[in-house]
Ligand SMILES: O=C(O)CCC(=O)C(=O)O
């Protein structure tokens with residue numbers, strides 16, 4: 001894992017109430033309890049579906065449960081398999097698939113599922129069912145075999161170095177790169193011990209990730225950035241992943257706190273391609289709140305100010321590709337929230353595997369920075 005810096009109805013649903021249910025995000029703990037209740041009633045349904053049903057029922061567990069029973073019966077009568085995918089959920093619970101007008105407020109969590117909403121309201125874009133199902137499963141199996149040897153990673157939270165409650169490892173292209181990463185690249189002031197060579201499936205998927213990420217970046221620039229221009233300091237070169245951090249979250253308690261990724265070797269305005277496999281989990285993002293004018297307030301080492309604008313939860317199902325765009329690391333923080341209830345995955349059990357493909361760029365190579373420093377000192 002790269003350095004963790006600091007580290008509501010079946011009733012007819014009108015457009016206004018869609019907006020409203022999204023704006024009136026539920027109280028988070030309350031939602032978790034309601035979801036856990038629904039999960040115990042419908043163990044075969046996925047978390048996203050349960051949450052969607054809860055939203056469509058304006059938070060009423062009873063109504064959500066009635067709708068889920070009706071939906072499951074309907075599926076059974078028409079011979080369809082009950083699925084956990086939002087395209088079907090939107091119609092199942094009468095939620096229109098539209099980009100919603102949303103705002104987040106202090107202490108609130110806004111849950112987003114559709115690629116349209118995610119692209120409109122966060123610095124990310126998502127592709128569901130990214131790989132052919134068989135390929136996703138092989139990749140998952142390849143990494144599940146490695147995961148037991150992963151270790152907890154140290155990250156910096158405020159001024160303390162703490163260990164994330166999940167395990168991770170780092171993969172590079174060759175043995176030569178491995179050696180360099182263990183002797184030249186600094187992470188939190190030390191060298192990484194556990195550096196591995198990219199595995200066959202990870203390499204095979206890397207090209208697809210490269211293609212998809214570059215397409216998403218093009219769309220991002222064209223439709224979301226001022227004047228349809230790339231951001232200042234964003235690389236104008238094609239994004240080319242050459243290494244990856246793999247994270248393993250074994251059960252709902254394993255999570256990773258809010259952080260931004262270390263930019264030392266990827267440079268400013270970095271882009272990351274992140275594949276999720278196994279158990280679906282919640283990826284949360286929140287804007288980095290501008291520093292207070294009163295320096296005394298910035299000395300308070302808690303999360304109260306950081307949450308001033310609320311947070312957005314993006315659901316990451318198995319076989320999804322999340323692109324963290326160029327504005328993400330400097331302007332937002334991200335985390336994987338602990339989960340009260342998870343849906344076990346048929347292959348992964350309680351585990352979620354995440355691969356973050358990254359592009360370590362030549363100009364930010366440690367020996368180049370060393371040369372630059374030496375040149376500066378020699379002046
Ligand atoms: O597990 C995830 O989706 C995010 C992992 C992450 O933030 C990281 O590797 O830096």
Ligand SMILES: [Fe+2]
Nearest residue numbers: 259260261334
């Ligand atoms: Fe991260």
